[in-house]
Amino acid sequence: MKDIKIRAISGSLYSASLIGAIFFSPYALTAIIFIFSGLALWEFQRLIQFKSIIPFFALALSMGGALFGLITNQTEDIMLYTALILNTVLIIVLFSSKKINYSYPIKLILSIGYLVFSSYFICRSAYEELIYSPWLLALLYLSIWANNSFAYLFGSKFGKHKLLPSISPKKSWEGFSGGMIATVLFIYFIEKKLNLFENELWIVFAIIVPMLATLGDFIQSYFKRIAKVKDSGSLIPGHGGFYDRMDSVIFVAPYYYLLLKFI
Numbered sequence: 001m002k003d004i005k006i007r008a009i010s011g012s013l014y015s016a017s018l019i020g021a022i023f024f025s026p027y028a029l030t031a032i033i034f035i036f037s038g039l040a041l042w043e044f045q046r047l048i049q050f051k052s053i054i055p056f057f058a059l060a061l062s063m064g065g066a067l068f069g070l071i072t073n074q075t076e077d078i079m080l081y082t083a084l085i086l087n088t089v090l091i092i093v094l095f096s097s098k099k100i101n102y103s104y105p106i107k108l109i110l111s112i113g114y115l116v117f118s119s120y121f122i123c124r125s126a127y128e129e130l131i132y133s134p135w136l137l138a139l140l141y142l143s144i145w146a147n148n149s150f151a152y153l154f155g156s157k158f159g160k161h162k163l164l165p166s167i168s169p170k171k172s173w174e175g176f177s178g179g180m181i182a183t184v185l186f187i188y189f190i191e192k193k194l195n196l197f198e199n200e201l202w203i204v205f206a207i208i209v210p211m212l213a214t215l216g217d218f219i220q221s222y223f224k225r226i227a228k229v230k231d232s233g234s235l236i237p238g239h240g241g242f243y244d245r246m247d248s249v250i251f252v253a254p255y256y257y258l259l260l261k262f263i
Contacts, residue, residue, distance in 0.1 A: 014245060018141060022126065022134045029137070030067040030123055034059065037119035039242040040250070043232040044115055047223050047243075048107050055111035062116055066123035069130045076124075083117040083254040090114070090219050097166065099226055114250070121253040125260060135194055139187070140209075140256050144248045146186045147179040147210045148217075154178025163214070168221045171214070180210040205259060209252060216251025220244070 021032040041055055062079075065071035071079075086109070093100060100106065126137035155175020163171045187206040191197060197205065220243060224232060232243035 015141075015145065019138060022138050022141075026067060026126065026132045029126060029134075030063050033119060033123050034063045036242050036246060037063075037115070037122070037250075040232075040246045041111060041115050041119075043241045043243040044223070045107075045111060047227040047229070047232055048102055048110065049227075050102075050104075050107040050111065052108060052111065054108065055116050058112050058116045059119060062120040063123060066120055066127075071120075079117045079120060080254055080258060082113050083121065084258065086110070086113040087251060087254065090222075091215060094164075094167065094215075094219055094222050118250045118253045121257040122249060125253060125257050128260075135196060136260065139190060139194075139196060140252065141249065142190075143183055143187055143205075143209045144213050144252060147183040147213050148248065149179075150182035151175040151179030151210070151214070164218055167218050167225065171217075176210065176214060179214075180207070183210050201259065201262070205256070208255060208259075212252045212255055213248035216248040219251060220247035 017032060018036075021028040038056060038059060041059060045051065045055070062071070100110075122137070122140075125140055126132060126134055128136070151171075152175065154177065155170065155172045158174040158178070159170075159172030161173040162169060163173055163176060184203075184206040187202055187209075191202040196202070220232070224230070230240075232241040
C-alpha cells in the first residue's frame with residue numbers, strides 16, 4: 001500500500017508539473033521539457049554506456065529553436081524525417097529480435113535522432129506555426145496517460161494473451177484493447193468540446209496513439225533488456241526514471257507533429 005501511495009504521489013507531481021507548465025506559458029513548457037528530456041537523455045546514455053556532451057548541446061539548441069522559432073522549415077523537416085526513419089528502424093530491430101551493435105556513431109545517432117529530435121517535437125506540438133496552442137500538446141499527454149492507465153488496469157484484470165513476451169512479459173492484448181477503447185472515447189469527448197482537428201482526423205490520432213505509445217514502451221524495454229536493468233533510473237519514486245515516464249511521448253511526438261502538419 002505504501003508503494004502505491006508513493007507511486008501515486010510522484011506520478012501526480014510529474015503530471016501536474018507538465019500540465020501546469022503547458023498552460024502557464026511557452027517559457028515554462030520549454031524549461032520543463034528541457035529538464036525532463038535532459039534527465040531522460042542522461043538515463044538513456046547510461047543504458048547504452050555512452051558519455052557525450054554533444055547531445056545535451058543539441059537538446060539545448062533545439063529547445064531554444066522551438067521556443068523562439070529559430071529553426072527553418074527545411075531544417076525542421078530534416079529533423080522530423082530523421083526521427084521517423086530512426087523510429088522505423090527501431091521497430092524493425094525490435095521485432096527482428098536482434099541486438100543493436102553499439103558503436104560511437106550509433107550511440108550518437110540514437111541519442112540525438114531518437115531522443116533530442118523527439119523532445120524538440122514535443123515542444124513544437126504546442127504551436128500552430130508560431131502561435132502557442134497549449135491544448136494541442138496537453139491532448140497528446142492526456143491521451144497517452146489515458147491509454148497507459150487503462151491498458152494497465154485492463155491488463156492487470158483480464159490480461160491472458162501476451163503482446164510481446166520476449167520484451168515485455170506483462171503487456172497483453174486485453175490491456176492494449178482496453179487502452180485503445182479508453183483513448184478513443186477520451187479523444188472523442190475532448191474533440192467534441194474543443195474541435196482541435198479537421199476532417200475527422202481525431203479518429204486517426206485516437207487510433208495511432210495506443211499503437212505508437214505501446215511501441216515506444218516496447219523500445220524502451222528493449223534497451224533496458226540489453227542493459228539488463230529493470231528501470232532506466234530511480235529519480236521518480238515508484239516509476240523508475242524520467243526515461244521510463246517519457247518513453248511513449250518521446251516515440252509518439254514526431255508522428256503527432258507530422259499529423260498536425262496535415263491539419
